[in-house]
Amino acid sequence: MKRLLLLSNSTLPGEPFLGWAEKHIKEFLGDTERKILFFPFAGVTFSFDEYFEVVKERFGEMGYEALGAHLLKDKEKAVENCDAIAVGGGNTFHLVHYLQDGWIELIREKVKEGIPYIGWSAGANVASPTIRTTNDMPIIEPKNFESLDLISFQINPHFTEEQIPNHGGETRPMRIAEFLEINPGIQVFGIPEGGLVQVNGDSMQYKGIGQLSIFEKGKEVMNVSPGSFSY
Amino acid sequence: MKRLLLLSNSTLPGEPFLGWAEKHIKEFLGDTERKILFFPFAGVTFSFDEYFEVVKERFGEMGYEALGAHLLKDKEKAVENCDAIAVGGGNTFHLVHYLQDGWIELIREKVKEGIPYIGWSAGANVASPTIRTTNDMPIIEPKNFESLDLISFQINPHFTEEQIPNHGGETRPMRIAEFLEINPGIQVFGIPEGGLVQVNGDSMQYKGIGQLSIFEKGKEVMNVSPGSFSY
Numbered sequence: 001m002k003r004l005l006l007l008s009n010s011t012l013p014g015e016p017f018l019g020w021a022e023k024h025i026k027e028f029l030g031d032t033e034r035k036i037l038f039f040p041f042a043g044v045t046f047s048f049d050e051y052f053e054v055v056k057e058r059f060g061e062m063g064y065e066a067l068g069a070h071l072l073k074d075k076e077k078a079v080e081n082c083d084a085i086a087v088g089g090g091n092t093f094h095l096v097h098y099l100q101d102g103w104i105e106l107i108r109e110k111v112k113e114g115i116p117y118i119g120w121s122a123g124a125n126v127a128s129p130t131i132r133t134t135n136d137m138p139i140i141e142p143k144n145f146e147s148l149d150l151i152s153f154q155i156n157p158h159f160t161e162e163q164i165p166n167h168g169g170e171t172r173p174m175r176i177a178e179f180l181e182i183n184p185g186i187q188v189f190g191i192p193e194g195g196l197v198q199v200n201g202d203s204m205q206y207k208g209i210g211q212l213s214i215f216e217k218g219k220e221v222m223n224v225s226p227g228s229f230s231y
Numbered sequence: 232m233k234r235l236l237l238l239s240n241s242t243l244p245g246e247p248f249l250g251w252a253e254k255h256i257k258e259f260l261g262d263t264e265r266k267i268l269f270f271p272f273a274g275v276t277f278s279f280d281e282y283f284e285v286v287k288e289r290f291g292e293m294g295y296e297a298l299g300a301h302l303l304k305d306k307e308k309a310v311e312n313c314d315a316i317a318v319g320g321g322n323t324f325h326l327v328h329y330l331q332d333g334w335i336e337l338i339r340e341k342v343k344e345g346i347p348y349i350g351w352s353a354g355a356n357v358a359s360p361t362i363r364t365t366n367d368m369p370i371i372e373p374k375n376f377e378s379l380d381l382i383s384f385q386i387n388p389h390f391t392e393e394q395i396p397n398h399g400g401e402t403r404p405m406r407i408a409e410f411l412e413i414n415p416g417i418q419v420f421g422i423p424e425g426g427l428v429q430v431n432g433d434s435m436q437y438k439g440i441g442q443l444s445i446f447e448k449g450k451e452v453m454n455v456s457p458g459s460f461s462y
Contacts, residue, residue: 009399044409091409132369137406139363139413141376158400168240168424169389175368178275178322182370193399 001201003028003116004150006124008157008191008208010089018058020194021120024207026062028198029084029116034064037082041070041098042090042122044139051088059086069103079106082115089121089157092134096126097142104148111150121157124191128154133179133188135172151199152186154179159190159213173215180217188215204229232432234259234347235381237355239388239422239439241320249289251425252351255438257293259429260315260347265295268313272301272329273321273353275370282319290317300334310337313346320352320388323365327357328373335379342381352388355422359385364410364419366403382430383417385410390421390444404446411448419446435460 005028012020029036036059040051052068059066066086072078079085085107087095099107111117119127125134130145133154156176163171170178176188189197194209205228206212212224236259243251260267267290271282283299290297297317303309310316316338318326330338342348350358356365361376364385387407394402401409407419420428425440436459437443443455 011399013397013399044412045405094409094413130372132372134369135400137363137410138365138369138376139406139410141361141363145369145372158398160395160398160400162395162398164391164393164395166244167389167391167393168242168244169366169391174276175370178325179368179370181275182325 001114002111002150002199003114003201004111004127004199005116005118005196006127006151006155006191006199007118007120007196008124008159009193010120012194017054018120020208021196022058022062024196024198025118028118029062029064031063034083035081036064036066036084036086036118037069037072037078038066039069039085039087039095039099039103039123042088042092042095044091044094051090055086055088075102075106079103079110082110084116084118085110087117087119087123087126089123091139092122092125092131092136093138093140093142095122096131096145096147097140099126099148100143100146104146107148108150111148117150124155124157124196127151129186130154132183133176153214154183154186154188155197156188156190159192173221176215180215184217189213190215232345233342233381233430234345234432235342235358235430236347236349236427237358237382237386237422237430238349238351238427239355239390240424241351243425248285249351251439252427253289253293255427255429256349259349260293260295262294265314266312267295267297267315267317267349268300268303268309269297270300270316270318270326270330270334270354273319273323273326275322275325282321286317286319306333306337310334310341313341315347315349316341318348318350318354318357320354322370323353323356323362323367324369324371324373326353327362327376327378328371330357330379331374331377335377338379339381342379348381355386355388355427358382360417361385363414364407384445385414385417385419386428387419387421390423404452407446411446415448420444421446 190213
């Protein structure tokens, strides 16, 4: 059974890194020893090592051991030997560029086997079939826009209907409407900050703050409050 | 001599379409008959025809004739027969996807010959070497990130330092810093709404509201007030 914890963001204003997420991560992974393979590839303005150290410490505080995917030369063995996979946020294009270097199939197979997957922000985004609903700047050109394809819908993390006052850039709902125009038949889950979607095989739960917004071409937006839901 | 008018945006709040831009376009194109070849390919949630009709009317009011690039089957002839090129805003990925269908080289050559180029928003963005500094959602996968390459720097339209209050998504300066980290040696021109960069061969002018922000890796941001500047 596929198990995924897809978090909109790592950190809420004024809270420590993975603060709001901690209880959800612990509930999801359980009170057991875990070797979590961490992918720091979304980090751009800080090094993979720096990112890994921060995450290792936080997972350590939760009682789990983190391994840095960037430090492990044998990718197959690295994925084989882990009990969970975590993919951190940052820039989605940078992340998928590095994942496309031999990691995608390995992660996909491992998650199919039931190894839990945790992703926040860009790390949640890349669980989607493609990266076509990222908010990030395309600072690097990946091989293509294909992603981990662990779920059948697209994620839009940091979802908000707000906009900068008096600024004419497209709002998030406008951007998602553009996506649906070109990609009909695929749903977009807009997850607000402080919110997450948990996938347990065929069942799904929305957890955290606010409401999940599900967009589909030609339909009203479906707003989901915390709790189980089907779609 | 290359001549480009690169506008951050088409429309300011409460103003008509191309309202603030009108006097700059007229100054740029002059008081002469012009056949402007218009590219509506950035339009997504409205048709190319609809986009063209709106632009045709506005250019008509300014005394120019607009031709719709999407309606002309013979691309070489279309570019050959125009006196100016205009590329409209919308989604940059959608725009470049269609430009990559045989238009890029033709436009590049024509602009090298001195035919004036006007682009707003995504249309200004694609004058850059690549689309790596777009703000848009990658709703469609172009062949690659290469763009018209009419200038040696990257444009970031709708530039702002503002952000949505209490929202954790990256600010625009943070996104540009990510770009510079991966693409050192290339400058990014952040053009605020209501502002434009006019290129006349080797000389440049900033016009409109506010200040142009020029970003370069390892350097302080350079702020340029309206007037001529070199860089």
